[in-house]
Amino acid sequence: MTYQPQSDLGTPAGTGEPVTLTIDGRAVTVPAGTSVMRAAAEIGTAIPKLCATDNMKAFGSCRLCLVEVEGRRGTPASCTTPAEAGMVVHTQTPQLQKLRKGVMELYISDHPLDCLTCAANGDCELQDQAGAVGLRDVRYAAGDNHLGQAKDLSNPYFDFDPSKCIVCSRCVRACDEVQGTFALTIDGMGFGSKVSAGTAADDFLSSECVSCGACVQACPTATLQERAVVEIGTPERSVVTTCAYCGVGCTFRAEMRGEQLVRMVPWKDGKANRGHSCVKGRFAWGYANHQERILNPMIRASIDQPWREVSWDEAFAHAASEIRRIQAKYGKDSVGGITSSRCTNEETFLVQKLVRAGFQNNNVDTCARVCHSPTGYGLKTTFGTSAGTQDFDSVEQCDVMLVIGANPTDGHPVFASRMKRRLRQGAKLIVVDPRRIDMVRTPHIEAEHHLPLRPGTNVAVLTAMAHVIVTEGLADEAFVRERCDWDEYRHWADFVANPRNAPEALQPVTTVDPAELRAAARLYATGGNAAIYYGLGVTEHSQGSSTVMAIANLAMATGNIGRPGVGVNPLRGQNNVQGACDMGSFPHELSGYRHISDAATRKLFEADWGVALDPEPGLRIPNMLDAACDGSFKALYVQGEDILQSDPNTRHVSAGLAAMECVIVHDLFLNETANYAHIFLPGSTFLEKNGTFTNAERRIQPVRKVMTPINGLEDWEVTQGLANALGLGWNYRHPSEIMDEIARLTPTFAGVSFDRLDELGSIQWPSTAAAPEGTPVMHIDGFVRGKGKFVVTDYIPTDERTGPRFPLLLTTGRILSQYNVGAQTRRTANVVWHEEDLLEIHPVDAEDRGLKTGDWVRLASRSGETTLRATVTDRVAPGVVYTTFHHPATQANVVTTDYSDWATNCPEYKVTAVQVAASNGPSDWQEDYEALSERSRRIEAAE
Amino acid sequence: MSGTHDHLVYMANQIAANLAMEADAVKATADHIEAFWDPRMVAAVLSDGAGLSPVAAAAFEVLRGAEV
Numbered sequence A: 001m002t003y004q005p006q007s008d009l010g011t012p013a014g015t016g017e018p019v020t021l022t023i024d025g026r027a028v029t030v031p032a033g034t035s036v037m038r039a040a041a042e043i044g045t046a047i048p049k050l051c052a053t054d055n056m057k058a059f060g061s062c063r064l065c066l067v068e069v070e071g072r073r074g075t076p077a078s079c080t081t082p083a084e085a086g087m088v089v090h091t092q093t094p095q096l097q098k099l100r101k102g103v104m105e106l107y108i109s110d111h112p113l114d115c116l117t118c119a120a121n122g123d124c125e126l127q128d129q130a131g132a133v134g135l136r137d138v139r140y141a142a143g144d145n146h147l148g149q150a151k152d153l154s155n156p157y158f159d160f161d162p163s164k165c166i167v168c169s170r171c172v173r174a175c176d177e178v179q180g181t182f183a184l185t186i187d188g189m190g191f192g193s194k195v196s197a198g199t200a201a202d203d204f205l206s207s208e209c210v211s212c213g214a215c216v217q218a219c220p221t222a223t224l225q226e227r228a229v230v231e232i233g234t235p236e237r238s239v240v241t242t243c244a245y246c247g248v249g250c251t252f253r254a255e256m257r258g259e260q261l262v263r264m265v266p267w268k269d270g271k272a273n274r275g276h277s278c279v280k281g282r283f284a285w286g287y288a289n290h291q292e293r294i295l296n297p298m299i300r301a302s303i304d305q306p307w308r309e310v311s312w313d314e315a316f317a318h319a320a321s322e323i324r325r326i327q328a329k330y331g332k333d334s335v336g337g338i339t340s341s342r343c344t345n346e347e348t349f350l351v352q353k354l355v356r357a358g359f360q361n362n363n364v365d366t367c368a369r370v371c372h373s374p375t376g377y378g379l380k381t382t383f384g385t386s387a388g389t390q391d392f393d394s395v396e397q398c399d400v401m402l403v404i405g406a407n408p409t410d411g412h413p414v415f416a417s418r419m420k421r422r423l424r425q426g427a428k429l430i431v432v433d434p435r436r437i438d439m440v441r442t443p444h445i446e447a448e449h450h451l452p453l454r455p456g457t458n459v460a461v462l463t464a465m466a467h468v469i470v471t472e473g474l475a476d477e478a479f480v481r482e483r484c485d486w487d488e489y490r491h492w493a494d495f496v497a498n499p500r501n502a503p504e505a506l507q508p509v510t511t512v513d514p515a516e517l518r519a520a521a522r523l524y525a526t527g528g529n530a531a532i533y534y535g536l537g538v539t540e541h542s543q544g545s546s547t548v549m550a551i552a553n554l555a556m557a558t559g560n561i562g563r564p565g566v567g568v569n570p571l572r573g574q575n576n577v578q579g580a581c582d583m584g585s586f587p588h589e590l591s592g593y594r595h596i597s598d599a600a601t602r603k604l605f606e607a608d609w610g611v612a613l614d615p616e617p618g619l620r621i622p623n624m625l626d627a628a629c630d631g632s633f634k635a636l637y638v639q640g641e642d643i644l645q646s647d648p649n650t651r652h653v654s655a656g657l658a659a660m661e662c663v664i665v666h667d668l669f670l671n672e673t674a675n676y677a678h679i680f681l682p683g684s685t686f687l688e689k690n691g692t693f694t695n696a697e698r699r700i701q702p703v704r705k706v707m708t709p710i711n712g713l714e715d716w717e718v719t720q721g722l723a724n725a726l727g728l729g730w731n732y733r734h735p736s737e738i739m740d741e742i743a744r745l746t747p748t749f750a751g752v753s754f755d756r757l758d759e760l761g762s763i764q765w766p767s768t769a770a771a772p773e774g775t776p777v778m779h780i781d782g783f784v785r786g787k788g789k790f791v792v793t794d795y796i797p798t799d800e801r802t803g804p805r806f807p808l809l810l811t812t813g814r815i816l817s818q819y820n821v822g823a824q825t826r827r828t829a830n831v832v833w834h835e836e837d838l839l840e841i842h843p844v845d846a847e848d849r850g851l852k853t854g855d856w857v858r859l860a861s862r863s864g865e866t867t868l869r870a871t872v873t874d875r876v877a878p879g880v881v882y883t884t885f886h887h888p889a890t891q892a893n894v895v896t897t898d899y900s901d902w903a904t905n906c907p908e909y910k911v912t913a914v915q916v917a918a919s920n921g922p923s924d925w926q927e928d929y930e931a932l933s934e935r936s937r938r939i940e941a942a943e
Numbered sequence B: 001m002s003g004t005h006d007h008l009v010y011m012a013n014q015i016a017a018n019l020a021m022e023a024d025a026v027k028a029t030a031d032h033i034e035a036f037w038d039p040r041m042v043a044a045v046l047s048d049g050a051g052l053s054p055v056a057a058a059a060f061e062v063l064r065g066a067e068v
């Protein structure tokens, strides 16, 4: 599509009853509360405007949008005047034209007249509006003005050029209303007023700014401008696609010049993000062209040899012959594959098909194993579906938010902005987290209750909350009787009511103030629509699945399920965690969560694929590594996943990988796992391929190819090449054909196709004959499994215990500007916000050890040790330390252990007993590993 | 914890402990293992059940019965 700016109707839509008015002689009907400006825009009349934009409240400052209303005096601003029934409005009269011209003339007299060389030339609202009001000359002589002021170039992605500012406040309001960070203010008055980032240095980088880009998008001039537009020029076409970072699933317009990406602009029609973005999706895509990207397939006989570049055909043939050789020697079950939550649904589906149909076993797993597998298990057991119950819009009707084990402002920033907006409107917040995450106290928001529990005691805290709800008579028994199994409820209620589950009795374990816990439970049960939002702080524990079920129990017991505003909402980490799970990536189930032992389901696939399927579950990732160490697992195909860096107990992972005879890594970069690989297949970025991602709200969204893959093949073509070298004879011509196969074989996807996605923009599964356009809120009339199931979740402490040698508890997490193992974000300018992983330690613990911020410390556990720098903060409780795992040099997973969730083997990343001591540099492991990496990444010079 | 076999026994005990509140804990444990474990993992514990908790051991006896 040729370049068109996104439409802007000026102000948000009203929500009242319809009213009809007349604008320039034409009747228009809009909901009451809609502005005259928007009503006019809806019939194609663009009233000139500068300070208004439709994703924030009208402000009424520029006075350009004046109109005349019959029977009223003066010329009101149309952006702040609500449409009323019977109103007769004129938008173009000689009087209005004169007034608007006068206003415009004042703006332009203080604006540099360098349009021809300005980066925004052709994409500037000031320029457009000057034309629209018919301004042809400026009568004022040069006087005092703001020209020639210094630019602020501190942010790596956008420039701030104050001499072009018209002080419309759109940036300030975007930061407040859309992003909720409140980083900007207008300083001074009248002619002296200016936009300020409010710090001593008064630059964006040192301010509270989180670089979401909302102000840049809102700015009608070139004052706030993407640097890429300055460098490359304005875009000439755009393609709508989906962010490949987190589970929010923001949709963007990839705005292009030729095959070059100029900028990613959040798409206003995107139903997940509603026109907002975070620094990752908006700006951190430069890795796509990073010099370290590998563009040719490579092989080597052993990992101490340098890599040798080969053709695709040679790589496929070699991989296939290795897999067949190994299967012939060690049995068909000695090989397997790992799909990635970062890849598309179609790619993931093909990898599990390759394993089941080509390797003829079920040794396929996904990296969702290490993040949200307990969500799948827990929600399937209790509700019948392995997915969250709501859409994101649901938050707008929520009265109480219970956020547990999630840090939305860092992990799910765009959804966090929506949560914060609802909280500013008056919804109440309960945070259950060992750390004082940002949401606990942020501008204009204060959590009602923060329960800073000891890591590893989620189940105890949730059971104590259930105790309060049941014993104080706050359960919604009518709902339970109608919707759940009453006997199971009674059994559960008796269990939670036991005095040993009272908040007071559990305090020694949880360290949570019982009065505060009681108050939080009462608020959750009685505060109106209550919704639970949770993340990896729930799942990544030895009782991760129990915690998910405890959450489901709470929601059912209080009737907070089956309507907008309530529900159980897992915040998924990576972009396609939901999709990877949906696509049958787990070793025990086919797409749509159907167990591999079910003969009828197997028969369906067998008929379609023309092969017999193994009815026994295969190995999960940790089991594969165990089996490798044991000698029964010898070859692995890993697509888009860096298990060496992301999985726990690095030494065990490396031992497992080293024991295999053929490791095939399919990725963008020579990642850490590739240090142990024998075959490297270069991958393509989300900009270079077609497919779909499914976000945390079950929303399937298109990923569209905006440029040719520089490695030559889209990822699904690579898997197809490998499959055909194994003799499978696949001939997909486009990912849409893979989706057709998924829809054919998966009842919950029956109504999904690329054509339907083009038509509707996105579809939330289940999409069936009964709900062809998808299902925003689940379990409305009944649970998918029939009756909701209450499961008794007894608190069982983890075996990972502190003691004299390891007295502190380490918990891990992530930060806003970096993503997961950092393979992508570390290769962008985002490093200015996070150059290294830091260890957060409480002042008391730091003082005991003589540590201060910036010191190198040794972090040791029973598994291993590493070194990193400390930062002393009371964000963490005494006895708790915290770090991220974005940088391979830190190798935070050297210290995490083999303990895992009882039901799913999801690793217990969130609890490791550690000791911290001063250190003077990297550990032996770090030095050895650095040397190994360097050796392993050598590529033979081409002849 | 060291060694694959110890890890398997540990996992089995963990499953049994977490399903202890089920009406029939032995059956629940056996069903869970059957649904989620690769056969070689089950076989390894069947051949050497040292260290299994009573419920886990009983569950493996159920699985052994189902095998024949």
Ligand code: SF4
Residues within 6 Å of the ligand: A171, A174, A175, A179, A181, A182, A183, A184, A208, A209, A210, A211, A212, A213, A214, A215, A216
């Ligand atoms: S980029 Fe986002 S956070 Fe930064 S000032 Fe602009 S709106 Fe605020």
Ligand code: SF4
Residues within 6 Å of the ligand: A164, A165, A166, A167, A168, A169, A170, A171, A172, A195, A218, A219, A220, A221, A223, A224
């Ligand atoms: S920077 Fe842009 S959005 Fe902000 S006040 Fe100036 S012109 Fe308006």
Ligand code: SF4
Residues within 6 Å of the ligand: A243, A244, A245, A246, A247, A248, A249, A250, A273, A277, A278, A279, A280, A281, A282, A412, A413, A414, A415
């Ligand atoms: S990383 Fe997540 S929140 Fe940020 S733009 Fe991408 S999908 Fe949206």
Ligand code: FES
Residues within 6 Å of the ligand: A048, A049, A050, A051, A052, A059, A060, A061, A062, A063, A064, A065, A077, A078, A079, A080
């Ligand atoms: S657009 Fe209405 S006053 Fe600025």
